[in-house]
Amino acid sequence: MTGGVQLPQAEADQRYEVFHTDCPARTVIDHVTSKWGVWVLISLRGGDLRFYELRESIRGISEKMLAQTLRGLVEDGLVRREVEPTTPPQVTYGLTEFGREVSEPLGDLLDRITQRLPSRGEG
Amino acid sequence: MTGGVQLPQAEADQRYEVFHTDCPARTVIDHVTSKWGVWVLISLRGGDLRFYELRESIRGISEKMLAQTLRGLVEDGLVRREVEPTTPPQVTYGLTEFGREVSEPLGDLLDRITQRLPSRGEG
Numbered sequence A, B: 001m002t003g004g005v006q007l008p009q010a011e012a013d014q015r016y017e018v019f020h021t022d023c024p025a026r027t028v029i030d031h032v033t034s035k036w037g038v039w040v041l042i043s044l045r046g047g048d049l050r051f052y053e054l055r056e057s058i059r060g061i062s063e064k065m066l067a068q069t070l071r072g073l074v075e076d077g078l079v080r081r082e083v084e085p086t087t088p089p090q091v092t093y094g095l096t097e098f099g100r101e102v103s104e105p106l107g108d109l110l111d112r113i114t115q116r117l118p119s120r121g122e123g
Helices: A009-013 A024-032 A039-046 A049-058 A063-075 A097-116 B009-015 B024-032 B038-045 B052-057 B063-073 B097-116
Strands: A079-084 A090-095 B079-084 B089-097
Touching: A024 A039, A024 A063, A024 B097, A039 A049, A039 A079, A039 A090, A039 A097, A049 A063, A049 A090, A079 A097, A090 A097, A090 B038, A097 B009, A097 B024, A097 B063, A097 B097, B024 B063, B038 B063, B038 B079, B038 B089, B038 B097, B052 B063, B052 B089, B063 B079, B089 B097
Parallel strands: none
Antiparallel strands: A079 A090, B079 B089
């Protein structure tokens, strides 16, 4: 290894503070951008959904993974879980205000990527 | 399982087309929002970086994971890899135009999350 440009540690620390493994924002971002978190948040932008509706909308997700993903997002305060006292009880998931705020740039991300890529059927 | 609201399949297909596992956008989004992809893209927003600078800036990433993440992002056309013909050769990574476009909402996402969370030291 030879020299090269390297930021002094203090400057690097400031520049990349959020990249520290102990930064709380990093945990939330890891959940938001987890394999399935992004799809759950984008799905819920259209309105509240029941568990099985979410599962239907996100192809390829297992019940276990969906439950685990939802649990993380509820803990982070991004998704709220509402149980209706019917028989059997109906559980609905929706975005909190924070979740809505966070899902906006995800929607934007999705739009930018889909606009650039050829759709299936073309090419 | 009882009834409940469920979208007719054709309507669900249209609404969630990008959620299909065979949609090309889904692969790119999976790379972008992979455990480390998001941090590489955000790191490179500040300018081109060498491999070891990227590694320094993203705490907790292994060399192997960084190399793998960069390979995926280069394949997707989000990151460009430039080799300077020096001795030893220097390899620099930077965002392509597509990468810059995609990293914008990621920066936005990061800002929104960090603004909402208490910083370390408070609370």
